[in-house]
Amino acid sequence: MLTTPDFTEITPTADILATRHGSRAKCLQRLARLDLPVPLSVALSFDTVRQIAKGKIPNMAALLGVFGEGALVSVRSSSQAADWGGPGTILNVGMNDAVASRLAKLHGPDAADALYLSFIKAYAVDVLRLDADVFEGPITPRLAKTYFEDEMEEPFPQDPAVQLTEVLRSMARAWEGTTARLLRQAQGAPADAGLGLVVQQMALGIGQGASGSGVVQFVSVDRGAPQITGRFLPQGQGRAALNEQDAQFIESDARGPALEDICPEQVEALRKAAALMRTRLREEMQIEFTLMNGELFILDAVRSTRSARAEVAIAVALAEDGVISREEAMTRIPPFTLNQLLHRQVDARAARDVLTRGIAAAPGAASGKIVFTAEAAQSAASQGEACILVRRETSPEDIRGMHAAHAILTERGGMTSHAAVIARGLGLPCVSGATQLQLNARKKTLTVPGRKVFHEGDVITVDGSSGEVLAGVAAMIEPALGGAFAKLMDWADAARDIGIRANADTVEDATMAQRFGVDGIGLCRTEHMFFDPIRLTVMREMIFAEEPGDRTAALDRLLPMQRDDFTELFELMQGQPVCIRLFDPPLHEFLPNERDGIRAMAEAMDMPVSRVASRIESLQEFNPMLGMRGVRLGITVPEIYDMQARAIFEATIAASEGGAPVVPEIMIPLVSAKREVELVKARVDAVASAVRAESGKAFDYRLGVMVETPRAALRAGEIAESCAFLSFGTNDLTQMTYGLSRDDAGRFMSTYVQQGVFPEDPFQRLDTEGVGELLHLGAERGRAARPGLILSICGEHGGHPDSIAFSRKAGFDYVSCSPYRVPVAKLAAAQLAVQDRAPASTAECRAGDDELP
Known part of the structure; x- marks a missing residue:
């Protein structure tokens, strides 16, 4: 073994x-420790490459x-x-006239010329x-070589030391x-991440x-199932076999x-090498x-x-085979990887005719006919036609159309626009901010x-995972929610130590959440x-009513509709908490x-x-956001x-009959002062008393506050005196x-x-320093006033x-x-719990960590 200050x-x-x-x-x-046939190799350290x-x-x-x-x-x-990448490999360094002549005698002039020409091109261009x-x-x-001399005004270098020097210098820079x-x-x-370099003796091929x-x-690349995948290029070098038509x-x-x-023994040797790597390196490896x-x-x-599907399948299989632990399997999968399992995706092998790009606001992909109104989307859905709702920006009026559409495309907006938030809740692909x-x-x-120019009825594809809008119909890969994914979620549930609930506005949302x-x-x-339309x-x-009695009459017509909504929601959740x-x-x-x-x-x-x-x-x-809402x-x-409140309590009674008792949670939005809570609480308590008296039924409920204003966070202590819970609405709290x-x-x-003004978009990633400080203050002051x-x-x-x-x-x-973010949240929560309980178990994972043999 040779070791110097510069290389090992x-x-x-x-x-x-x-x-x-x-x-x-x-x-x-x-690989050398496993006694596998690795050519002689030398490593240059990060410090050497920096020099x-x-x-x-x-x-x-x-x-x-x-x-x-x-x-x-x-x-x-x-x-x-x-994953951090690095410059591409340079082959055949040291090739010159003398070496080419020697190789021509051994392997023929055509093979020697091919190697020499390949190196000249790589050296000149790369x-x-x-x-x-x-x-x-x-x-x-x-x-x-003549072209090289014309360009460089000097002959092609024949000295291997000169060639290697330039290669190392180029890659380092x-x-x-x-x-x-x-x-x-x-x-x-x-x-300041460093780069090492490996100089390896050529196996010429x-x-x-x-x-x-x-x-x-x-x-397999797609599913992670056992399958031999790859190519072999006779008389070839490097990874070119993956792209050459002549590859076998x-x-x-x-x-x-x-x-x-022609070489069954060598293929069997590759199988054994891969099996050995899987067991000893505890990973499925690709072998060059x-x-x-x-x-x-x-x-x-x-x-x-x-x-992503294969990532999950491989980790779960390694755990089930006892190669790694379940805890380690969970820590190997980046949580956001799961987004690609939960939604249809454009097949990576499919042709992509990209029309424009916007913000990848909600993952997944869908193809359909363009529609420009919520009514047109509902009409298409009634006829069983897939459609893409295209709007300048969406508003609450578009909700029914968004439910009917297969994807949403908006000219304006970002990751936390109305279109993006609702699309993620519905599990619809969304590209927003497509300003072109x-x-x-x-x-x-x-x-x-x-x-x-596209007209209504023309077909496009929206890829919410990449932010691309494609012409026509694209080939898709279907989501995968069973098998390895289901096992991973079971393991995550067993490991996590924080609750994961869902935001669900409809029975359809709640059904998906239950799934x-x-x-x-x-x-x-x-x-x-x-x-x-009927409720609207x-x-x-009700809005146009000028007298309280007229408003009450209109609301009395809405009451049974709301009661039915809540009854169905409570029954679906089977006694689990529902915060309304x-x-x-x-x-x-x-209003229009x-x-x-x-x-x-x-x-x-x-009128x-x-x-x-x-x-x-x-x-x-x-400014409606800061107005009367x-x-x-x-x-x-x-x-x-x-x-x-009456609809909630009557639904509570109906859903509790013959089932688990329902204890609804009622949340007051946009609170800034203690007195606001007291006024609403008094009326809600009065409605509860009236419903109990009318029905002769007893029920419990919890009243809480959605903390969305800085003042509510700062005054959380006095606000909590009238509350059972505080739920921080970080969207509006970040805005304010x-x-x-x-x-x-x-x-x-x-x-x-x-x-560098902001390290991240605060609407995508919680600002734990600024907004987070308000959360800390609100939590501390709220619990100080009301333990539990x-x-x-x-x-x-x-x-x-990060928020978890x-x-x-x-x-x-x-x-x-x-x-659709629940699986991501579950896995992230499980990973954090595993890391806290056994830090060492996650440090010894895959090939790349120094603790492994």
């Missing part, structure tokens, strides 16, 4: 560390001396984590960054470049006997020639190999290529600049129940704002158009909350803390994040792993999120 030969006993030499170097050492980038070159004579005179080597990148077009076409090595830094930081690498290169793995199958295959047909005259060399091994689109709702056209095994409903937004008419009559938020939005959201809608409403209500228009204008607010509406128009509209923030948020107070987060942040980590640390009882 990779042997079973060498001092090789992933944190010093990178994951590839460490994996090669493990190379600054111009300090290692002793090339000593480095090349490891391999012997006339040897050819490859140079491979070795970042600390494989190392020295010359124009690739110069070296295109059917040229010889001699002509390629590429790692320090801005593009490479941004790419690896996007994968979670620190800004050419010869008279069975020779060539290949790549193979023993699980690995396993005998009726579709064409295969390596197993070379055959030279029938002799097998393993050049490298990395985690097998896999989809030109939407004409009157003409019912959608123009894609530079492409074409994912939630601990209850943490937020039921009742306003979405009022947009049914009655709602408008009382009416929140301003009244103008239930276009001429045709105003005229239709006037006709339905038998003059002028009076309807005047009343609508009087209800408009300068939430508890303010409940105090000024108390009949609304009275009706809802920042003084920032979530619907408008998308216009500049990326610039803010890029320039239930605390939760019910905003969209609730399903994010914050909630656990702050002592919250549960988080609530959209139904």
Whole structure:
């Protein structure tokens, strides 16, 4: 074993560390420890590569001396984590006229010329960054060297030391470049992440006997099931076998020639090597190999290529086979990976005709006919036609159409716009903020600049996972909610130590939440129940009523509808907690704002158009988010909350008959003062007493507050005196803390994040310092005043792993999120619990960690 300050030969006993030499170097050492046929390899540390980038070159004579005179080597990148990337491999370093002549005698001039030409091109284009077009076409090595000399004004270097120096320098500097830094930081690498390099003796892959290169793995890419996947290229090098038309199958295959047909012993050796890696490295690996005259060399091994579905299947299979623990299996899967299992996805192998890109606001994909109104979406659904609802931006009026649509596309908005939030709750794909689109709702056209004009009825595909809008119908992969996924969720439920509830506004939402095994409903937004056409008419009559008695009469017609809603919801949840938020939005959201809608409403209500228009204008607010909504509406128009409370209590009685007792949770929105809670609580208590007296039935309920204003968080101590729970609505709390509209923030948020104003978009990731401090203060002051107070987060942040980590640390009882975020939240919660209980168990996971043999 040779070790110098600059490099270390990779042997079973060498001092090789992933944190010093990178994951590839460490994996090669493990393969050597397993006595697998790895070519002679040398590792250059992070520090050495940093010095190379600054111009300090290692002793090339000593480095090349490891391999012997006339040897050819490859140079491979070795970042600390494989996902952090790195410069591409350079093969055949050391190739020159003398070596080419020697290889021509051994393997023939054609093979030698092919190797030489390949290296000249790689050296010129990938190392020295010359124009690739110069070296295109059917040229010889001699002509390629002439082109090189014309471009560089010097001969092609013949000295292996010069070649290797330039290769190392190029790769070191590429790692320090801005593009490479941004790419690896996007994968979670620190800004100062180091790069190691591996210099490895070439196994040429050419010869008279069975020779060539290949790549193979023993699980399928799509599902993670046992399956040989890969290709072998006779008389070839590197990973080119995956792309070459002349490549062969690995396993005998009726579709064409295969390596197993001519070299069954070598294929069996690959099977045994993969099985050994699976057991000892505790991972399914993809193997890069070379055959030279029938002799097998393993050049490298990395985690097998896999989809999200395969990621889950592989981890679960390793645990069930006793290779890893269940706890470790859970920690291996990034929580957001599950999004790709819960929704239909565009097949990665399918052709993609991208029309435009926007914000990937809700995962999944769907194809359908373009519709421009909620009514058109409902009409399409009634005829069994898939449709895509395209709007400039959505509003609560669009709820029924959003339910009917298969996906949503908006010109405006961001990750927390109305369209995005509702789409995630419904499990619909959504692309928002597609600003390049030109939407004409009157003409019912959608123009894609530079492409074409789409009309209502034309078919497009919305990919909410990538943010892309595609022309026509795209091939899809169906979701996978059984098998390995179901087992993973069972393990997560057993491990987690914080409650996970769902935000569910309808029975359909609650049904999906139950499918994912939630601990209850943490937020039921009742306003979405009022947009049914029949209910909307009655709602408008209530809004236009000028006397309390008239309002009460209209609300009496809504009462049985609300009661039926809540009864069905309570029965579905089978005694689990259901938290119902009382009416929140301003009244103008239930009124039309276009001429045709105003005229239709006037006709339905038998009123003059002028009076309807005047009343609508009087209800408009300068800033509706901060106006008469939430508890303010409940105090000024108390009949609304009275009706809802009665509907909840009557439904409680109905759903409790013959089943588990229902204890509803009633949540007051947008509270800022203790007195607001006292006023609403008094009326709710009075309604409860009346219902008990009328029915002769006893029931319990809990009253709480949705903390959405900074003042409510700061005064949580006195507010909690009248509450059983505080649920923090982090969407509005973030808006009010920042003084920032979530619907408008998308216009500049990326610039803010890029320039370091905010580390992350606070509407996507909870601001644990600013907004989080308000949560801490509210939790501490609330529980100080009322020990045992239930605390939760019910905003969209609730399903994010960071929010769950914050909630656990702050002592919250549960988080609530959209139904389709429940599996993500469960897995994140389980991972945090596992890490807290047994930190060592997660440190020893996959190939890349230094603790493994």
